[in-house]
Amino acid sequence: MLSSPLWTATAILPARTYYDPRMVTIADVARAAGVSPSTVSYVLSGKRSISETTRRRVHHSIRKLGYRPNAGARALASSRTNVLALVVPMRTDLNVPVVMQFVTATVAEARSYDHDVLLLTADEGPEGLHRVAASALADAIIVMDVEAAEPRVPVLRSLGRPVVLIGVPDDTRDLACVDLDFTAAGSDCVSHLADLGHRDIALIGPSPAVYERGTSYAGRFLRGFEQTAADRGVEAETMACVPTYDGLRDVLDHLLSRRRPVTGLVVHNEAILGPLLSELAKRGKRVPQDISVLAVCPPDLAEAQSVPLSSVDIPATELGRLAVELAMHQLGGLAELDVKLLPPRLTARGSTGPVVA
Amino acid sequence: MLSSPLWTATAILPARTYYDPRMVTIADVARAAGVSPSTVSYVLSGKRSISETTRRRVHHSIRKLGYRPNAGARALASSRTNVLALVVPMRTDLNVPVVMQFVTATVAEARSYDHDVLLLTADEGPEGLHRVAASALADAIIVMDVEAAEPRVPVLRSLGRPVVLIGVPDDTRDLACVDLDFTAAGSDCVSHLADLGHRDIALIGPSPAVYERGTSYAGRFLRGFEQTAADRGVEAETMACVPTYDGLRDVLDHLLSRRRPVTGLVVHNEAILGPLLSELAKRGKRVPQDISVLAVCPPDLAEAQSVPLSSVDIPATELGRLAVELAMHQLGGLAELDVKLLPPRLTARGSTGPVVA
DNA sequence: ACGCCGCGTGTTAGCGATAACTTCCAGGCC
DNA sequence: GGCCTGGAAGTTATCGCTAACACGCGGCGT
Known part of the structure; x- marks a missing residue:
């Protein structure tokens, strides 16, 4: 009784059939509609x-x-796989929410082109790129966090597939790149403070490690910052800052004890924004009356601080959108293999003000 | 001269051939090795x-x-696609670094099983799950940020593919789930403080929205917290906290002005950890002498605060690993369709101390 | 009236793997 | 020596869809 035929029949089903959903095929549809399979295909693709x-x-x-x-x-x-590969960085020293924002924007935009996104991490290295391209897992590849002397560039160029870089390597030949115009951003920050009358300002940049590995955006921002400071006759100092309380304190100790202390700070380092504001408060520096603070970060981060921060946007969503768009264009045969830089947008939110004499 | 034959020949190549890498096929390999295609296949798969x-x-x-x-x-x-689909939440009210950590862990672990990860966002809803399953884009599906009354559960169950949930819905029949044992975590937090002599404590929880939508982990943590508080005879209050400065100030205003002010805080809300510490400092409360703070967050976040925080880990990496492992087991035919809860680990880092009479 | 055009469809040859079926051969056993 | 066994490798049907090619038919120009 216990081992009735029915029970046995069920039990001896090989494991692999548990997850083998019988799928509806194009032939089934064709039969049901009384047409040929190709007609179904053409209805779907619209190719005739x-x-x-x-x-x-x-x-x-x-x-x-x-x-x-x-x-x-x-x-x-x-x-055609209708899949885009997205290579995300594995660094801990860059701003994770920005990366995530970029990723979700990419997925959303890809979906609007009826594509999906395959996620790769940078730690697979060039080998991973080869793998995905050569096994036809994806039609195109988007790579985030590009360095100036980007080691993956030669590989990417040889993949025989469309590639879009987020960031600008030194050698951009035959490559589509998108990024924020960090040079202009650096410049705009200086102008904003200079317009408010600041003559002694400082840039608190990312951790030294970021500069050392030649991350392209950090260098470009710095260039714009220094160039415009020189042009406007503003005294400007730059300090890399490790994203810890100790690192920050050292930086502030130096900047605030100078003979002519700085009156304006440009902060290109999301991780220390919160600590910076508490530390300034602790030292009795009011923002913006005693010191102006201008950040480079996403708007929501700028707004979530104890003092809403004037800031230059990191347009992660827009970059994701654009990257997908460029990839699609390449797949469509229109090669626009050049560097697209988004103009920076500076929003004043009250953390920057005129210098009080 | 300008339009030499060579130049013309290059220019009239149809656009679509630009990205049509001639691929090496299994037949090419077989020919080169002097064997049949199936032999190559078997060498690769090891199936004979x-x-x-x-x-x-x-x-x-x-x-x-x-x-x-x-x-x-x-x-x-x-x-078999050798692809895992991963559905990530689109919420802004959960901790992005934790999500990202989970995602990268999942990708890494999937790669170790020779699988790739297709990234879906929750905003595609159940339709997206259907799409991926029915078009055979992925072999199995991992879903993050599961709610108690999870609307996707019925769909997931009907997909005919292995599914792993991160989080625990009310109805877990035939579903594999993994999560931190938040009930135990809530309990451990109370015990830790009670052991140190605290008799008046509070839980600063996530934003009310999180509780309202019935996110399962929030409720489970709360249950463990309240149960153990009752068992240990500890006076415990719970306050949801919107992750803004104003929200935090309201919460602190209340908790610190009580007849018997709290001496210990359990914070289950990563976003306000930084602000909380500055605010406590501003109000002259020293941690841990005047008030103990115990957080629920990843270790690196706990360590990066102005006072290194005692905390219960969110084991995102471990969860990612485990989720992939469970998916693989299901694909292998060994169905372990039950709920796996990781035991919490509490690390004391100096933000919690004995009550000073 | 003839042929040509073009529209709407059907027919079918791949795409590049896998795996079920064969085949072949060398030993061992009676 | 005939026969069975089992390891090693070849043959080929198949997976579900796309797109090149084929076809019939009505209208139109000459």
Whole structure:
């Protein structure tokens, strides 16, 4: 009784069939709609004209059967996967929310082109890029956190697939790049403070490690900052800052004890914004009356501080959008292989004010 | 002269061939090695024994030609994509670094099983799950940020594919779930403070929105917290806290002005840790002499504060690892469809101390 | 009236793997 | 010597879809 035939039949099903959902195929749909498979395919792709009545019947059968094209079969036949590979950095010294914002923007934008996103981490290195390209896992590749002397550039160029870089390496030949115009951003920060009458300012930059590995945006921001400071006759000092309380205290000790203390700070280091404000408060420095603070960070971070910060946006969402768009254009055959820099937008929020004599 | 034949020939190449890398196929390898395609396949999959000499010749040809199996073809023939889908939340009210840590851990672990990760965002909803499952884009699905009354559960159950949830919904039948044991964590926090002599403590929880939408971890933590407080005879108050300065100030105003002010705080809200410490400092409360602070957050966050915080880990990396492992087991046919809760680990770092009478 | 055009569809040859079925051969056993 | 066994490798059907090619038919120009 315990081992009835029915029970046995169920139990001896091989494990692998547990997860083998019987799928509806294009042939099923064609049969149901009384047309040929290719007609169904063409209805879906729109690559040739189909009469209104046929189109309707096909769509009806598709819905009724719940048909979804098999991605593998489609990729095999069309050599298009409808997948974008996105390589995210593994660094702990960059701002994680910004990365995440970029990632989600990329996924959302990819979906709007009917594509999905395959996530790779930078620690797979060039080998990972080869793997994804050569095994036809993705149609195009987007790479974040590009360094000036980016070691992956030669590989990327040889992949035979569209590539979009977020960031600007030294050698951009045949490569599509997008980024914020950090040079202009650095320049705008100085101008903003100079316009308010500041003559002694400082840049608190990212951790020394960031500069040392030649991350391109840090250097470009610095260049814009220093150049414009020189042009405007503003005394400007730059200090890299490790993102810890001790690092920050050292920096402030120095900047505030100078013969002519700084009256304006430009902070290109998201991680220390919160600590910086508490530390300034602790030292009795009011923002902006005693010292102006101008940040480079996403708007929500700027707004979430004890004093809403004037800031230059990091347009992560916009960059994600743009990166996908460029990849799609390349896939469409329109090669715009150049560097696209988004103009910075500076929003004054009250943490910057005129110098009080 | 300007339009030499060569130049013309280059220019009229149709756009679509630009990115059509001629790929090495299994047949190429077989030919080069003097064996049949299936032999190459078997060498790669190890699904039947191959003599040492043939294996070597095949491997040699593979390397020489730089062969990589075409993912689409492989998926079609084997009905295995070697891809895991990962659904990440789109909420702004949860801790982004924790999510990111989880994501990268998942990718890394998936790679160690020779799988890739397809990234989906929760805002695609159940439709997105259907899409990925029915079009055979992924073999299994991992879903983060599960709510108690999780609306996606029925869909997930009907997908016909392995599913792993991060978090614990009310109805876990036939579903694999992993999470931190938040109930135990809440309990441990109370015990830690009670052991130090605290008799008046408070839980500063996540934003009210988190409780309202029934996020399962928040409720479980709260339950453990309150239960153990009752057991230990500790006076315990709970306050949800919107992650802004104003929200935090309101909470502190209340807690510190009580007839018997709290001597210990449990903070289950990463976003306000920094602000909380500055605010306490501003009010002249020393940590831990005047008030103990115990956080629930990743260790690096706990260490990066002005006072290194005693904390209960959020084991994001471990959870990612485990989620992938469970998915793989299901794919292997061993269904362990139950709830796996990781025991909490509390690390004392100096922000908690005995009550001073 | 003839042929040509172009629209709407059907037919079918791949795409590049996998794996079920064969085949071949060398030993061992009776 | 015939027969069975089992290891090693070849043959080929198949996976589901796309797109090149083929076809019939009605209208139109000459």
